[in-house]
Amino acid sequence: MSRPAQSVLIIDTDKNIPDSLQTYADAMGIHAIHASSLHKGLQINRNKSYDVILIRDILPDGIACYEIENLLTAQPDPPEIIIYTTQGNAEHAEHALKCGVWDYVIDPTPENSLPELLGRALRYHQSKTSDTQSEKQAILHELSGHGIIGRSKAIQNCLNLAARISQTDANVLITGESGTGKELFASAIHKFSSRSHKSLTVVDCASLPSTLVESILFGHTKGSFTGADKAQQGLISQSDGGTLFLDEIGEMPFEIQKKFLRVIQERTYRPVGSNVEVKSNFRLIAATNKDLHAMVKEGSFREDLLFRLRTFHLELPPLRHRSADITELAYYFRDNYCKSRKLKKKKFSTDYLMILNQYDWPGNVRELFQAIERSIAETEDSTTLYPQHLPMRIRLQVTRNKLQNQEKTGTQAMAADPGSGLKSLASLKEARDRAIEAEEKKYLESLLAFTDGNIKKCCEISELSRSRFYDLLKKYKISK
Helix, strand or coil, rough: CCCCCCEEEECCCCCHHHHHHHHHHHHHHEEEECCCCCCHHHHHHCCCCCCCEECCCCCCCCCCHHHHHHHHCCCCCEEEEEECCCCCCCCHHHHHHHHHEEEEEEECCCHHHHHHHHHHHHHEEEEEEEHHHHHHHHHEEEEEEECCCCCHHHHHHHHHHHHHHHHHCCCCEEEEECCCCCCHHHHHHHCCCCCCCCCCCEEEEHHCCCHHHHHHHHEEECCCCCCCCEECHHHHHHCCCCCCEECHHHHHHHHHHHHHHHHHHCEEEEEEECCEEEEEEEEEEEEECCHHHHHHHCCCCCCHHHHHHCEEEEECCCCHCCHHHHHHHHHHHHHHHHHHHHCCCEEEHHHHHHHHHHHCCHHHHHHHHHHHHHHHHHHHCCCCCHHHHHHHHHHHHHHHHHHHHHHHHHHHHHHHHHCCHHHHCCCCCHHHHHHHHHHHHHHHHHHHHHCCCHHHHHHHHHCCCCHHHHHHHHHHHCCC
16 A cells, blocks of 8 residues: 655745745655745644644744644644744744754755755654554553543544653653543553553642652651651652652742752752762653743743653643543443442433533543542432432533523524514423423434444433434434
């Protein structure tokens, strides 16, 4: 089978260089696309994967090196990025190289040097992809069985990136709201890395006592402070050969950040009270639910430490941005919870699943699991979960959202036609029927997506007969 053509995206306002590279690309059988602005280039990259992106350093609508992270994370298989400039900027070059660009080219005539550089970058990307593809697929399969559930594009992109990260030894920064699974991803990356035979040392920076931070991290010698009646090994020493996971890194005291920066750079540290440097060969993963960029601007987090932490940046999506995974997550947790407690498996009523899919889940996956756990505890001997088994705050919020949406829709209709409210006001029964039909259609679509269109599974889950299920599909004009 022939290999698909390699592709390159060129982002530049000036057409001279893209035209020159287009001639080279055509001769080499490379698919080349030109974007005339940074904004257009970012949009194009979100819709298609490219092997290499060439981009001018400064464009009228932005500075390329500060958008590298968007270019790298828009696709699960990121491109090699080459930034070119005729004059160069030391700050831009440093930022770009720290973020992982393939090259930062300073050349008064870049059209002469770029074709050869593009060829090398394409060959590198091709060899990297072919060497790791089968291994990556095996890791992806393992990650999916590690409790990371979901078929949405958002979570699949995270799984792809985690699979690649696990095969490197680079520093990783995992960001995301509370309850999105940061520690779960950190554990999975460690488990499928070359360091899995050693321990994953978890440090909760938010719970470190300010007076004992250095002692806990670096350890101390006997007599180094009051109460130090014996030498104590620190957590950094314990992670030697394994992985050091700094959870809630944004809570690390500012005065410790400078000392820890040196630990990351040199992989050496000095226990409290000691004059001897100690080495620790650890792999670093950090996580936070805070905006570290904002903290840098406020002066509460060191910028140089942020650069060191995020060799790879894995940003986990909130559950409201991957709502297609809610039903699958619910079944996963129910099955595991009932099995671990030796309970008979509970069924989900249609209304129960509807409520789960209508709630915003500000506490994300953790809140979803806690709600289902509470529901199972509430059912006692009942075999089916109903909305009344959910916490009242969830049911109230869903109802409140519905009313707000109806009010908003009604207000918009009244604004378009002030007399329409009185003329088209439905009876209570008609309004109720319309609401039920809308929810039924949404439920059926979610059910088909969850089962990949398997009608047998749909009928088992919904507890509908096959004929009734087909009648509903026909009624709502849903294709299976």
